[in-house]
Amino acid sequence: MILNVNATRMELTRLKKEYRIAVSGHKLLKDKCDEMMRQFLIIARECRELRRELESAVGNVNKGFAMASAIMGEQEFKTALLMGGKEISLDVAEKNVMSVPIPVFSYEKTNNPPSCSEDFAAPELAQSIALLDGYKDKIIHLAELEGAVARLAAELEKTRRRVNSLEYVMIPNYQDTIKFIRMKIEENDRSNTTRLLKVKDMMIAENIEAKHNQR
Amino acid sequence: MYKIGVIGDYDSVCGYSVIGFYTEYASTREEAKEILLRMLKENYAVIYMTEEFFFEVNSDFCVVLPLPESGTGLGESRIEGFIEKAVGSKI
Numbered sequence: 133m134i135l136n137v138n139a140t141r142m143e144l145t146r147l148k149k150e151y152r153i154a155v156s157g158h159k160l161l162k163d164k165c166d167e168m169m170r171q172f173l174i175i176a177r178e179c180r181e182l183r184r185e186l187e188s189a190v191g192n193v194n195k196g197f198a199m200a201s202a203i204m205g206e207q208e209f210k211t212a213l214l215m216g217g218k219e220i221s222l223d224v225a226e227k228n229v230m231s232v233p234i235p236v237f238s239y240e241k242t243n244n245p246p247s248c249s250e251d252f253a254a255p256e257l258a259q260s261i262a263l264l265d266g267y268k269d270k271i272i273h274l275a276e277l278e279g280a281v282a283r284l285a286a287e288l289e290k291t292r293r294r295v296n297s298l299e300y301v302m303i304p305n306y307q308d309t310i311k312f313i314r315m316k317i318e319e320n321d322r323s324n325t326t327r328l329l330k331v332k333d334m335m336i337a338e339n340i341e342a343k344h345n346q347r
Numbered sequence: 348m349y350k351i352g353v354i355g356d357y358d359s360v361c362g363y364s365v366i367g368f369y370t371e372y373a374s375t376r377e378e379a380k381e382i383l384l385r386m387l388k389e390n391y392a393v394i395y396m397t398e399e400f401f402f403e404v405n406s407d408f409c410v411v412l413p414l415p416e417s418g419t420g421l422g423e424s425r426i427e428g429f430i431e432k433a434v435g436s437k438i
Contacts, residue, residue: 172433180426183415191417197362213361220367221348224392224408235410237392265366271415272351275393279410281426285433292435 135309139316147313151306158298165291168230172284179277186274189267196260203254212257218242222272232287234280237272352386354379355397359416368395376400383411398422 137143201209221240226233353363353370364370371386373379379400386394387409395414396402398421404411413422431437 169433173430176426176430176433180423183422183426186415187417187422190415193362194359194416198358201358210361213365218367219369220351222351222392224349235392260362261365264362268366271395272393274415275351275395275410275412278412278426279393281429282410285429288433 133305133308134312135305137309137313139313141317144310144313144317147306147310151303151310154298154302154306158295158303161291161295161298164230165288165295168232168284168288168291171229172281172288175277175284176281179274179281182270182274182277186267186270190264190271193260193264193267196256196263200254200257200260203256209257229280229284230287232283234283235276237276239272349390349392352391352394353396353414354382354386354394355400355414359397359414363395373400376402387411 135147137147204212223238225236225238227236228234351368353360353368354373355370356374357372360370360372369391371382373382376399379396380402383394383396383404387404387406391409394409394411396411398413398416398418401413401421413425415422427437
């Protein structure tokens, strides 16, 4: 599509400059997109595998809790869980992946494993809590990975749109418009030359006629 | 310092309070939504929700994700969705 601009040499120079910027921008964005895609796929694959692993593992832990609840009775089960462990305070940092900030979580690990009130607890409950505590790091790492995947996916989509818009809309538009202005200027030049030739012919004819009249 | 929150029905999330996560119990989706919106205003860095109550929210800082549990497979299909969004097709 030809852009709505005046067909002048100034516009041609401006458009040529913008075209060069669009081409180099397209190349840079495409490189960024490729590298981001590579890193995204590594993180997404790790994230998918970790979720699969955790889903089956935590499912078993939940079964353990259900079993403990059935053995102990609802009231005792709730009372046993009241003796909760120390709450985690999470430290959040950011890591840059191709200028996309992705979250990195860390927390202070304690040596005392969480436990329930053992006066009431069934062994299944203690086992389930120990298992869940073992998966705690992985559960937090999963959040880190899913956060990264979500942010990278959003950024990749934006970058891909930009690359496509440059490749399929802006660059062809610039090319068409530059070609149109060039042709228009060449046409004007040709028309000027023809006009000059015509004027020259008319002047020569006038001179000849003037000479004839003098005789 | 930030907190880790878990929202869901009692049976699914009760164990998480013992390992140091802040748990909030909900019995309906609306209730879960209210709790989530409140948590987003507080200093939570991660919020897990059970698949039953999970819905997408846009938050720049907090990561909201479905709790890993053997359920409907929502967590995995969500990751597939991200991949599809990024790549432009299913892989």
